Amino acid sequence: MTTTSATPLLEVEGLKTSFKTSRGIVKSVDDVSFVIPAGTTLGVVGESGSGKSVTSLSIMRLVARGGGSIDDGVIRLNKPGQPAIDIRNLDEKSMRRVRGNDIAMIFQEPMTSLDPVWSIGDQIIEAVRLHQKVSRAEAREKAIEMLRLVGIPAPESRVDDFPHQLSGGMRQRVMIAIALSCRPALLIADEPTTALDVTIQAQILNLIRRLQKEIGMSVLFITHNLGVVAEIADRVAVMYAGQVVEEGPVRAIFSAPRHPYTVGLLKSIPTPGSSSNPMASRKLDTIGGAPPDPVALPHGCRFAPRCPLAIDECQKAPPPLFPVGENHGARCIRWPEVSK
Amino acid sequence: MVGVVMFAIIIFIAVFGRLLWPVDPLRVDILGSLLPPSLEHPMGTDDVGRDVFARFIQGAQVSIGVAIGVTIAGTLIGGTLGLLAGLVGGWFDTIVSRTMDAILAFPPLILAMAVAIGLGPGIVSAALGVILAAIPWYFRLLRSEVLRLRTLMYVESAQALGASSFRLIRLHILPQTTSTIFIQASSVFSFSILTLAALGFVGLGIQPPTPEWGTMITEGLAYALTGQWWLGFFPGLGIFMLAVSANLIADRLRDIYDPKSGARLSL
Amino acid sequence: MINFLLARIGSAIITIFGASILAFVILRAVPTNPARLIAGPFANDEVIAQVTSQLGLDKPLFVQYFDYIVSFFAGDWGFSYSAGQPVLSQIVQRLPASAELALYAFLFAFIGAVFVTVLVSFLASKWLDRLLRLLSFISVGVPPFWLALLFLMVFFEQLGWFPGPVGRGPAPGSVHTGLFTIDYLIAGNFSGFATALHHLALPALALALGPFGYLVRLLRANLLDIVNEPFVTVLHAKGVAPVSTHFQHILPNAFLPTLTAGGLILAQLLGGSVLVERIFVWPGIGTLVIDGILRQDYAVVQAFIMLSAIIYIGVNLLVDILYGYVDPRVRRS
Numbered sequence: 021m022t023t024t025s026a027t028p029l030l031e032v033e034g035l036k037t038s039f040k041t042s043r044g045i046v047k048s049v050d051d052v053s054f055v056i057p058a059g060t061t062l063g064v065v066g067e068s069g070s071g072k073s074v075t076s077l078s079i080m081r082l083v084a085r086g087g088g089s090i091d092d093g094v095i096r097l098n099k100p101g102q103p104a105i106d107i108r109n110l111d112e113k114s115m116r117r118v119r120g121n122d123i124a125m126i127f128q129e130p131m132t133s134l135d136p137v138w139s140i141g142d143q144i145i146e147a148v149r150l151h152q153k154v155s156r157a158e159a160r161e162k163a164i165e166m167l168r169l170v171g172i173p174a175p176e177s178r179v180d181d182f183p184h185q186l187s188g189g190m191r192q193r194v195m196i197a198i199a200l201s202c203r204p205a206l207l208i209a210d211e212p213t214t215a216l217d218v219t220i221q222a223q224i225l226n227l228i229r230r231l232q233k234e235i236g237m238s239v240l241f242i243t244h245n246l247g248v249v250a251e252i253a254d255r256v257a258v259m260y261a262g263q264v265v266e267e268g269p270v271r272a273i274f275s276a277p278r279h280p281y282t283v284g285l286l287k288s289i290p291t292p293g294s295s296s297n298p299m300a301s302r303k304l305d306t307i308g309g310a311p312p313d314p315v316a317l318p319h320g321c322r323f324a325p326r327c328p329l330a331i332d333e334c335q336k337a338p339p340p341l342f343p344v345g346e347n348h349g350a351r352c353i354r355w356p357e358v359s360k
Numbered sequence: 361m362v363g364v365v366m367f368a369i370i371i372f373i374a375v376f377g378r379l380l381w382p383v384d385p386l387r388v389d390i391l392g393s394l395l396p397p398s399l400e401h402p403m404g405t406d407d408v409g410r411d412v413f414a415r416f417i418q419g420a421q422v423s424i425g426v427a428i429g430v431t432i433a434g435t436l437i438g439g440t441l442g443l444l445a446g447l448v449g450g451w452f453d454t455i456v457s458r459t460m461d462a463i464l465a466f467p468p469l470i471l472a473m474a475v476a477i478g479l480g481p482g483i484v485s486a487a488l489g490v491i492l493a494a495i496p497w498y499f500r501l502l503r504s505e506v507l508r509l510r511t512l513m514y515v516e517s518a519q520a521l522g523a524s525s526f527r528l529i530r531l532h533i534l535p536q537t538t539s540t541i542f543i544q545a546s547s548v549f550s551f552s553i554l555t556l557a558a559l560g561f562v563g564l565g566i567q568p569p570t571p572e573w574g575t576m577i578t579e580g581l582a583y584a585l586t587g588q589w590w591l592g593f594f595p596g597l598g599i600f601m602l603a604v605s606a607n608l609i610a611d612r613l614r615d616i617y618d619p620k621s622g623a624r625l626s627l
Numbered sequence: 628m629i630n631f632l633l634a635r636i637g638s639a640i641i642t643i644f645g646a647s648i649l650a651f652v653i654l655r656a657v658p659t660n661p662a663r664l665i666a667g668p669f670a671n672d673e674v675i676a677q678v679t680s681q682l683g684l685d686k687p688l689f690v691q692y693f694d695y696i697v698s699f700f701a702g703d704w705g706f707s708y709s710a711g712q713p714v715l716s717q718i719v720q721r722l723p724a725s726a727e728l729a730l731y732a733f734l735f736a737f738i739g740a741v742f743v744t745v746l747v748s749f750l751a752s753k754w755l756d757r758l759l760r761l762l763s764f765i766s767v768g769v770p771p772f773w774l775a776l777l778f779l780m781v782f783f784e785q786l787g788w789f790p791g792p793v794g795r796g797p798a799p800g801s802v803h804t805g806l807f808t809i810d811y812l813i814a815g816n817f818s819g820f821a822t823a824l825h826h827l828a829l830p831a832l833a834l835a836l837g838p839f840g841y842l843v844r845l846l847r848a849n850l851l852d853i854v855n856e857p858f859v860t861v862l863h864a865k866g867v868a869p870v871s872t873h874f875q876h877i878l879p880n881a882f883l884p885t886l887t888a889g890g891l892i893l894a895q896l897l898g899g900s901v902l903v904e905r906i907f908v909w910p911g912i913g914t915l916v917i918d919g920i921l922r923q924d925y926a927v928v929q930a931f932i933m934l935s936a937i938i939y940i941g942v943n944l945l946v947d948i949l950y951g952y953v954d955p956r957v958r959r960s
Contacts, residue, residue, distance in 0.1 A: 082863050120866035127864075132857040135876050137883065147865045198865065362761075462645030465936045469898030474932045477925055478653040554770055558902055561772050562917050577773055581906065584776050585784050585791065593780075596773030604768030611764070 027098045028055035029238045030079070030206055035093035037071075037078045039086065044315040048074040048088065050262040056206070056255075058100065061232065061239040063253030063270070065246055065285065069311055071262040072242045076208045079240070080125055081107060081115055097122060099205050121151040124199035128211040130191035134183040140167075140194045141179035144201055151202045166197040170227060189220035193227065200231055207232070208240045213248065225251055247289050250274060255347075258282050261312055261322040264341070268348030278342075278350035278358050280327045281307070286360065321352070329354050363608025366601050374424050377417035385414035385571050394588050404590035406576075407583065415571035416594050422572050423602065426483060427552035430490045431545050437491065438498025439541065443529055445499070446506025457503075460496040468493040472555050476564035483566040486559045493555070494548045501544055505537045539617035546610030550603045557599045573599050631951060639944040646936040647699070651692050654929050670708070699933060705926035707919070714930045718912060723805025724795055725911030728904065729896045730806070731827050732834035736892070739835070740842035741882075748850045749873050759843060766840025772902040775833035779906065782829060789829050792908045796826040830907040834899045838892045845888050849881035856880075886950050890943035897935045 037049040049071045056062045064072045077083050078090050095107040097118070105118060119125075127133045134143060144163035148154060154162065160179070167175035170193040183191055192212060199207060209228060213221035229252060232239055241252055249256055249270065256273045258266040258281060266279040277283050284307035309326040312318055318325060320335040327334065333353060341349040352358060388408045395405040403412035441460075445453040463471065475489030476482075509532060559565040560574025568575060573595035580592030670678070679685060683694050698704075704714040743762075747755045783791045790796065799810040799819055808827065811819035853859070854877060862872045904913030912931060919927040 080864055082860060085860065085863065116866045116868060118866070119864055125861075125864040127857060127861060129857050133861045135858050135862070135880065137879050138876070146867065150866050195861070198861075458641070458645055459649075461642050462649045465642050465646035465940050466649075466932070467894035467897045467935055467939055469894075469901070470932055470935045473901075473920075473928070474650065474653050477920070477928060481920075550768065554768070557770055558772070558898075561770075561902060562905075563920055574770075577770075577776065581776065584780055587784075589780050592773070592776050596770060596776065599770045599773065600768060603770070604764055607764050607768050 029058040029098055030056040030240070031094065031096040031098070032075075032079070033094040033096075035075065035078055035095065036091045037074050037083055037088055038091055039074075039083075039088040041087075041315070046314040047262055047317070048314070049078060052093075052259075052262075052264050054257050054264065054267060056238045056240060058205075058238055059232075059236055060254040061241055061252055063249035063256045064240065064242045064259060065244065065249055065256060066259035067244060067311055069314065070259040072259045073210055075259070076125065076210050076240060076242055079107065079208065080119060080123060081110075082119075097206070117151065120147055120199075120204070121202045122204055123206045123208060124202065124204040125208040125210065126192070126195045126199050126212045128214050130188050130195055130212075130215060133195055134191060136183055139180050139182055140186070141181075143194070144179075144198050147198050147201050162201065163197075166201050167194070169200075169231070170194070170197045171223075172197075188216055189224065192216060192220075192224055196224075196227060196231070200235060200237075203235050204237055206238045206240065208242070210242045211244070212241075214243070214245075221248075228252070245289075246274075246285050258285065261314070261317060263322065263351065265323065265352070266348075266350045267341075268345060268350075272345055272348045276345065277360060278344040278348070278355040279323075279352045280329050280354075280358055281323050282350075283358060283360060323352075329357065363605040363612060366605035367609060370420060370598065370602050370605070371424065373417055374420035377420065381413060381417060383411045383414040385410060385418045386569055387411070394583065394591075396588075397590055403594045404588070406579065406591055412576075412590060412594055415576060416573075416598060419571045419573040419576060419595055420598055420602075422483070422566060422570065423553055423556060423599070426487050426556055427549050430487050430494065430552040430556075431549045433487075433491045434494035434548055435498055435541060435545055438495035439502045441495070442499040442502025443506055443533070446503040446510070447529070453503075456499070460499050463492060463496050466493075468551070469555055469558055472559060473562070473564060476559055481564045481567065483570075483572075486556055486565045489559070490552050490555050494551065497544060497548065498541070501540060502537065505540065506533055509533050509536055539613070543610050543613045543617065546606050546613060550606035550610065553599060553603045553606065557595075632948065635944060635947050639940050642940050643937060646940065647696055647933065648692065650929075650933050650936065651695055654925075654932070699930075704930035707924055707927050709919075709922045709924040710927075714927045717915060717927060718930065718934070721910060721912050721915055724909060725900055725904070725913060727795075727806040727808065728827065728830055728834065728909060728911060729900060731808075731831035732896055732899075733838065733892065735831055735835035736838035736842060740839050740846060744843050744846040744850065745873070745878060748847070748854070748877075749870075756847075759847065763840040763843040763847070766836045766843070768840075769836060770902075771833055771837055771899045772906055774836060775830065775903045775906040778829045778833055790826050792906060794826070794908050794910050796822050799823075830903055830909055833906075834896060834903045837895045837899060841891065841895065842885065842888065846881060846885050849884050850877065853877050853880045883950070883953060886946055886953070889946040890939060893942045894939055897939065 032055070033053045035049055035052045036047065039046045039048055052071070052075055054062060064075065066072045074083065074088065077086075077088075079095055081090070083090060090108055093108065097105040097107060099105070099122065105122070107115070107118065110118065134140065138146075141160060141163045144166055145156065145159040148159040148162050149156070152159075164175045164179050167179060172178050172190060172193055178186075183194075186194065195212075207228070212228070213224050216224060225248065228239065228241075231237075239252070241249070243249060253270050256266075256268065256270050257264045258273070258279065260281050266273065266277065266282045268278075273282060274286065277286060288307070307326060312322055312325065318335070320337055321327070321330070321339050324330040324334040329352075331354070339351050339353045341351050342353075342355055344350045344355050350358070388410060389405070390408060392405055393407055395401055397404045401411050401413065403416055406412055406415070441456055445456045466474070471493045472486065472489030475492055476485045479485035479488065556565060556572075557574035557577070560572045560576075561578050563575075563578070565574055566572040568579075576595040577592045580588070580590075580595070583591050683691050686694070702715050704718070706712070707714050707717055710717055743759060747759045778789075779792060782789045795807055797819070799807055799814055799816065801810065801814060803810050803813050807823035808820055811817070811823055859872060859877065862876055867876075900911060900913035901916050902913070903909075904911045905917045908914070916928050916931050919925060919931075
């Protein structure tokens, strides 16, 4: 099957991922679906433990290392003009060709994401040579070019530096250089700015946006900060306790949220949508209570125990995703009554 | 688990062995010399007809007794010095720390040998040698713990309230470090068993005719290659079982109390 | 870097100074008459008086220490009465035999430990990991002299696979390094090399087991730490194959901290050689030291004790410097 430009780049349908722990099976991701059209950005928002990182690791098929397994669902990558790739059923060797090449990933912790005993140049060269047939010298040229692209000064000399010689912001730039060195169709950014200083955060966000335009890639941007999402995303998926509770265009989510949890998140931002102070990191302090125990989830709506609008009806059955607007869905039976 | 069982077997033999096997370990019987293991002599007899099992039992008592003494003395001396150095600081800390560095400059077995030679061969000098080698390990442990805990808020505020150093140690520092001390003590016990046996083997341990495992191996050396394997085999097995089980127990304790310190090791 | 070097060397010198005082106190200032210790039990009063003045035992302790340290660094390590030879020349004669044994023991321990530990961690089998852990405890807890005895009883007496306690075997015709295996190789005599190795195998293995167990424990703990580092997930996300991840990234990272164990390994080899050499009648320093103890001819033992401390401090210094040079994280600071 060859895809047309109308087919989204990434389709995730009914994804379920669980982890075996000493306390029982944790359903970290429970029936998650979304699509990312080519060239667009999906922001995934949620508290830690909401399943947003596990979703991204599932797309990379890297959950087995942590003792997890993908139990159900479809993950399909549709590169333009090429057959669709069924990620869940791909053999491991082909999957390695996808990782870093078609889908690249950057992580939250730039301080520990690089191998401390390899020079940064060698770590870029490694990525380039894994996926492209080029000589070492060519790969080194490419590494220097990538370092220049991500805004590292004097890349010709910096290429031989070791990670410990760089600041956190510089290391995240190197991580981006590694991720983008093979011009991936999809970049997964898992809280890439959380560990950085506020001033550096804006720089990294701008860099990702700029490079997205240059390369024409799609981005899956994971964060707990709605302010950051407003800056970067076209669409937003809000996750809570392993599920997407609301999904829609960024404007709709910010102007007319239809899930009480989204409303709570928006209220926790001091100046919602304002780009003057997007990174203020006060976190969810207006939502009372704590997320549910992952091994003993509520039978009905998972947010009901913390929800100001909860009624008896909410406890009875898990709510479906209601269509609440154009390309906009919310998992709440009282969605018409929800407002900012 | 294996460690505890092995340890228990040897301890049982040391404690109840003489009651259950009331044979004189020093009784010479030239006509019954170099007999292989049998029901009458479970570990055979040695070159002058002494019962190896009876000697094994007494060897166990000697080894375990001295090792326990060494471990306790090392803990008390090294621990006290470490506590004091951490609390008092200043010139006292400098002098004691430097002395510990000097002790640590020697490979532990060779330091113990030096003490045993300097004081004249015998069980007391051997034990003192092992104690001296073990002191710096406790010293470093306790000193760094004190320095670490002293910087913690609650100890600082306790001091601000006028708690005496003694109270500080008893109420705040000792309860925090007990598990670490126990882990270290099991390692030191294992080290003592091996080192005492090694000193006995080179002729610096307990002097004959009192049986000691290391010395018994030396005595068995001459017969090892003429078929009388039991002379040297059994005492070595005793050392081995005791040293390995103590290490296994130390490791298990470390897993339980201090799971993060997997990489921290002592010789 | 220069500052780091100077500071490290400075503290090593202070430690050697402290160690020499300690050795002096332990060996010279004890209640026993050191002259009798040095001269041996069979010396008459005349010899003892001679030794007393020779050692300067009639002088104040401070002067004695000064003389002791000066003569030690001048290479005057005393005279062995039982051998009728200066201690220094005895030690020099026997150094190659001990060095060769320690070298092979180190190689066996090191190669063996790296091989099994890396293999087990790569296979990631819980069952094998438990076995490896048990093996490391057994290795550390086995008394080397007993193991040497067992080796002889099994592999020489019973099976006849290896030579008995006859030392190093026939010496090569020409001496270059004093290490038999290397000298045979230089001479191009491969059967001689094989014979020398055959003689080395059992004592080197007996000596290697303790350091082997220690290295396995250390390397295993380091590998476990590194495997859980975030950068390993990043490598997987880059599409790096598990084999490359393990051998090109995880292993070098786990390996560097293992370097710091170099000093402890040496301590085990120095102590262990005293215990193992004698059983194989190995003509090395360890045998010399035990003979000295048994004949109460302590001059050589005293020299050995001080020498071990200096070698031990020196190797630790070397390891520190090497570590600083190899590890990019330390190199800069």
